[in-house]
Amino acid sequence: MAAGTALPKKLGIKDGHTVVALNAPDGFERSLDLPESVKVYTALRVPPVDLVVLFVDRMADLEKRFGEITSRMHPEGGFWIAWRKRRPTDITPEVIRCVALAGGMIDNKVCEIDEVWSAIRLVVRVENRDALAYRAVPPLRALAMVRRSRRKTMPRPYAQAGAGSALRRARARSSR
Numbered sequence: 001m002a003a004g005t006a007l008p009k010k011l012g013i014k015d016g017h018t019v020v021a022l023n024a025p026d027g028f029e030r031s032l033d034l035p036e037s038v039k040v041y042t043a044l045r046v047p048p049v050d051l052v053v054l055f056v057d058r059m060a061d062l063e064k065r066f067g068e069i070t071s072r073m074h075p076e077g078g079f080w081i082a083w084r085k086r087r088p089t090d091i092t093p094e095v096i097r098c099v100a101l102a103g104g105m106i107d108n109k110v111c112e113i114d115e116v117w118s119a120i121r122l123v124v125r126v127e128n129r130d131a132l133a134y135r136a137v138p139p140l141r142a143l144a145m146v147r148r149s150r151r152k153t154m155p156r157p158y159a160q161a162g163a164g165s166a167l168r169r170a171r172a173r174s175s176r
Contacts, residue, residue, distance in 0.1 A: 008032050010111045012078055012121070017050040022065070024055055025117070048074035055082045055117065059090045062099065070103055075124055075132040079105070082119040085112075096120050104128050 013019055015037045021028055022042070029040050044052075049072050056062045062081060069079060083091040097107050100122045109121040124132060 007113065008034055011051065011053065011080060011119075012109075013038060013051060018045070018048070019051045019053070020044055020049050022052065022054045022069075023061075024053065028053075028055075031114075044068065044072055047072040048077065050074050050077045051080070052077070053080040053082060053119070056091060057084060057087070057089060059095060062091065062096070066099060066103060070105065070124075073124070075129040077123070079122040080119045081122065082113055082117045084116055085118045086116070093120050096122070 013032070013034065015035055017038050019034075019038060019040045020043070021040060022044075024042065029042075032040070034040065052069050052073065054062070054065060054069065056065075073079060081091075081096050083089060093107075093110065097120075100107055104125055105122040106125055107120050107122055111119055111121070113119050
């Protein structure tokens with residue numbers, strides 16, 4: 001992997017960011033050498049995610065995850081798509097740009113992660129960011145965690161002695 005602080009700077013990782021590395025090769029997280037304020041996950045978490053790095057070998061993998069990833073991103077976040085440089089694949093920068101444009105995103109940076117992986121960064125178009133501003137606010141977990149309880153109800157009238165079904169009440173009346 002790339003040396004120490006150079007790669008986080010290339011990727012645009014800043015203090016306090018939430019970073020998600022999907023399908024990352026072994027040692028990728030250790031190679032970043034990030035401060036403690038940066039949270040790195042290996043699975044998508046509750047939005048908003050500041051930076052996603054997706055390592056893919058096939059276009060089908062990118063297409064499968066693209067919508068899910070972009071829906072959880074911060075409007076000003078970055079989505080890095082990394083592919084192997086020296087391996088025959090159906091992923092190229094041109095194809096990634098086409099997928100990005102169809103999804104309302106544009107590319108704004110390309111970098112070499114290491115000697116094996118290259119990456120292209122996608123961001124939400126500036127004119128679309130206001131429409132996605134609701135993503136910048138994390139969801140209210142307190143409301144989701146509230147436990148619903150049943151309201152206490154009045155005792156049922158047939159729970160008293162001599163009450164119950166109509167047949168039982170009729171029998172009780174006739175035996176008197």
